[in-house]
Amino acid sequence: MALELPNVAHMAYLSRRSAVRALSEPAVMLPTTVFPLIFFGVLAGGVSAAGGIPGFPDASYKDFVFAAPFVQISLLAAVSTATLFASDIELGFLDRLLLTPASSVAILVGHLMGAAAVVIVQASIFLIVGLIVGVHIESGILGALLLAVLVVILTVGISGIGTFVALRTGSPETVQGIFPLTFALLFLSSLTLPRDLIEADWFRLIATVNPISYFIESIRSLIIVGWDAEALARGFLVAIGALAVGLVASVTALRGKVERT
Amino acid sequence: MSVTTQSQPLAIDVRSLTRVFKDGPRAVDAINLEVRPGEIYGFLGPNGAGKSTTILMLTTLLPPTSGTALVAGHDIVQEGRHVRAAIGAALQEAGLDPLLSGRDHLRLQAALHSLPGRERAQRVDQLLEQFGLSEAAGRKVIGYSGGMKRRLDLAMSLIHRPRVLFLDEPTTGLDPQSRSAIWTEVRRLAREEGVTVFLTTQYLEEADALSDRIGIIDHGKIVAEGTPEFLKADIGRPSVEALAVNPEDSSALAEVLAQFGEEVPARSKGSIAVRLSNGTVDLAEIVRAIDAGGLRITALNLHAPTLDDVFLAKTGYSLEGSGGSPEDGTDGS
Numbered sequence: 062m063a064l065e066l067p068n069v070a071h072m073a074y075l076s077r078r079s080a081v082r083a084l085s086e087p088a089v090m091l092p093t094t095v096f097p098l099i100f101f102g103v104l105a106g107g108v109s110a111a112g113g114i115p116g117f118p119d120a121s122y123k124d125f126v127f128a129a130p131f132v133q134i135s136l137l138a139a140v141s142t143a144t145l146f147a148s149d150i151e152l153g154f155l156d157r158l159l160l161t162p163a164s165s166v167a168i169l170v171g172h173l174m175g176a177a178a179v180v181i182v183q184a185s186i187f188l189i190v191g192l193i194v195g196v197h198i199e200s201g202i203l204g205a206l207l208l209a210v211l212v213v214i215l216t217v218g219i220s221g222i223g224t225f226v227a228l229r230t231g232s233p234e235t236v237q238g239i240f241p242l243t244f245a246l247l248f249l250s251s252l253t254l255p256r257d258l259i260e261a262d263w264f265r266l267i268a269t270v271n272p273i274s275y276f277i278e279s280i281r282s283l284i285i286v287g288w289d290a291e292a293l294a295r296g297f298l299v300a301i302g303a304l305a306v307g308l309v310a311s312v313t314a315l316r317g318k319v320e321r322t
Numbered sequence: 323m324s325v326t327t328q329s330q331p332l333a334i335d336v337r338s339l340t341r342v343f344k345d346g347p348r349a350v351d352a353i354n355l356e357v358r359p360g361e362i363y364g365f366l367g368p369n370g371a372g373k374s375t376t377i378l379m380l381t382t383l384l385p386p387t388s389g390t391a392l393v394a395g396h397d398i399v400q401e402g403r404h405v406r407a408a409i410g411a412a413l414q415e416a417g418l419d420p421l422l423s424g425r426d427h428l429r430l431q432a433a434l435h436s437l438p439g440r441e442r443a444q445r446v447d448q449l450l451e452q453f454g455l456s457e458a459a460g461r462k463v464i465g466y467s468g469g470m471k472r473r474l475d476l477a478m479s480l481i482h483r484p485r486v487l488f489l490d491e492p493t494t495g496l497d498p499q500s501r502s503a504i505w506t507e508v509r510r511l512a513r514e515e516g517v518t519v520f521l522t523t524q525y526l527e528e529a530d531a532l533s534d535r536i537g538i539i540d541h542g543k544i545v546a547e548g549t550p551e552f553l554k555a556d557i558g559r560p561s562v563e564a565l566a567v568n569p570e571d572s573s574a575l576a577e578v579l580a581q582f583g584e585e586v587p588a589r590s591k592g593s594i595a596v597r598l599s600n601g602t603v604d605l606a607e608i609v610r611a612i613d614a615g616g617l618r619i620t621a622l623n624l625h626a627p628t629l630d631d632v633f634l635a636k637t638g639y640s641l642e643g644s645g646g647s648p649e650d651g652t653d654g655s
Contacts, residue, residue: 070433070436074430075430078419081422081426082419082422086421149419152415152417152418152419152420153413153415153416153417153418154418154419156413156415156417157413157417157418160381160382160383160406160411160413160479161406161434161435162406162435162436163434320383320384321383321402322382322398322399322400322402
C-alpha cells in the first residue's frame with residue numbers, strides 16, 4: 062500500500078461520519094455517557110469518607126474523583142471506535158471507502174478524529190454536570206479547556222491502539238474483548254486514592270507503573286491544584302505516548318491489511 | 323448495441339494479468355482482456371475461478387503479481403488514485419454502514435470524490451430519485467430491504483459519473499422486480515451515458531440479457547470469449563439428455579446415445595448427454611434405438627444451445643439452477 066498524503070477535507074468528512082454515527086446511536090452514546098456519571102456519583106457520594114484519610118489532599122472527595130469520568134469516556138470511546146472500525150471491515154464499508162480517491166491515512170485518521178468529536182461532546186456534558194453539582198475547577202476555564210485537550214489526545218491514542226486490534230482481527234467481538242482490560246487499567250490506578258495512600262503494596266506498585274495513574278493525576282491537578290507543571294507534563298507524556306503508539310500501530314496494521322495500489 | 327466506437331482507446335486493457343496468493347493457487351493466470359468504451363462485458367466463471375480476484379485487481383484493491391492493466395487509460399499499479407477517480411464499483415458485499423441513512427452514504431461518497439458543494443446536493447437528490455430511494459433517504463440503512471441496499475450501492479458507485487463501472491454479482495439474492503430494475507439501469511448507463519460496465523454474475527440469463535460480450539474464466543484462465551450469440555453458435559448443435567430408470571443401464575444407454583453424437587457433461591445427476599451430430603433429425607431414431615436396446619428411461623430432454631451449454635462445454639460445470647460446480651456443491655459466484 063502506498064502511503065499518500067491525507068486530504069484534510071476527506072479527513073473532516075470521515076470524522077464527521079464517525080461522529081454522526083456514534084452521536085446518533087443511543088445504544089452507544091447513552092451507556093458511555095451515563096455510566097461514567099453514575100460511577101462518579103457513586104464514588105463522590107458513597108466513598109467520600111476516603112477524603113478524611115490523613116494525608117489526603119486539601120480538596121473534597123467529589124473534586125478529587127471528578128477526573129474519573131473523563132478517563133472512563135476516553136477508554137470507552139476507544140473500545141467503541143475500534144469496534145466500529147472492525148464492523149467497517151466486516152461489512153465491507155472499509156472497502157467502499159478504499160474505492161474512493163481518499164488516502165488510507167485520511168480514512169484512518171478521520172475515523173479516529175470522529176472519536177475525538179464524541180469525547181468533546183461528552184466532556185462538555187461532564188463539565189456542565191460537574192458545575193451543577195458544585196465541582197470546583199481550580200485552574201478555571203483555561204484549565205477545563207486543557208483538560209479536554211488531554212482527554213482528546215488520550216482518546217485518539219487509545220482508539221488507535223484499539224483500531225490496531227480491529228485491523229489485526231477484523232472482528233468486532235474480539236475488539237470488545239478489550240473492554241475488561243480498559244477497566245483493569247482504570248481501577249488499578251490512582252483513580253480513588255493518591256498513590257502514597259494506597260496501603261496494599263501490590264496495588265501501589267501496579268498503580269505506580271500504570272500510565273493511566275499519571276494521566277488521572279494530571280487531570281486531577283487541573284481540578285484540585287490549579288497549574289501543576291510536573292503533573293501536566295506527565296499527563297501529556299502519557300497522552301502523547303499513547304497517541305504515538307496508537308497512530309504508528311494502526312497505520313502499520315492498515316498497511317499490512319490493505320493492499321490497495 | 324452499445325455506443326462503442328472502435329477508434330476510442332480501450333476502457334479496460336489487460337495484459338497477462340496474474341495474481342498468485344501466498345501458499346495458494348494462481349487465482350488469476352495471465353489473462354488478457356479488452357473492453358471497449360460503452361460496452362457491457364459479462365465475466366462468468368464457477369466458484370473460485372478468479373472473477374472477484376480480477377475485479378479486486380482492476381479496482382486497485384489488490385495488486386497483481388505480474389502483468390499490466392489499464393483502466394480508463396490509467397495503470398492500476400502506478401496510477402491507483404486516478405483509476406479510483408475514474409471508476410465506480412459495487413462489490414459483492416454492498417459495503418454500507420447500517421447506522422447511516424441513504425442520503426448520508428451518498429453525501430459522504432460525493433465528498434470523498436470531491437464533488438463541488440452545490441453539485442453534490444443536486445447529484446445526491448438526482449440519484450435518490452433515479453433509484454427510487456427519495457422516500458427512504460433519511461432512514462438508516464439497517465431498515466432497507468436487500469433490493470434497496472443494492473440500489474443504494476449502485477447509486478453510490480455512480481455519484482461521480484464514472485467512466486467504467488464494475489459490478490460484482492449485482493443482483494445476487496434479489497427478487498425479480500429488483501433484479502429487473504437493476505438490469506434496466508445498467509442498460510441505460512451503457513446505452514445513454516456511454517458507461518463501460520464490467521459485470522460478474524452467477525445468472526447466465528442475466529449475462530445473456532445484458533452483455534455485449536462475455537468472457538468465461540475457469541481456474542484463473544479465460545476459456546472462452548465473444549458475444550453471447552457467437553458463443554452459442556460455437557457450441558452449435560443441440561444436445562439430448564436421457565436418464566435410465568435403472569442406474570445399472572447407464573453405460574448401455576451411453577453406448578446407444580454415442581451413436582448419435584459426442585458425450586457432453588449432463589445437466590442432471592445420473593443422466594447421459596450427447597451433442598447431436600446431425601441435429602434434431604435423429605431424435606426419432608434415438609427413441610427407437612433406446613427401445614431396441616431394451617432400455618427404459620424416465621426422461622429424455624432436448625436442449626437447444628444456451629449460454630449454460632457454453633459454460634458447461636468450456637468449464638465442465640453447470641451454473642444454471644445448480645448455482646455451483648458439481649464437484650464441490652458450493653454456491654456459484
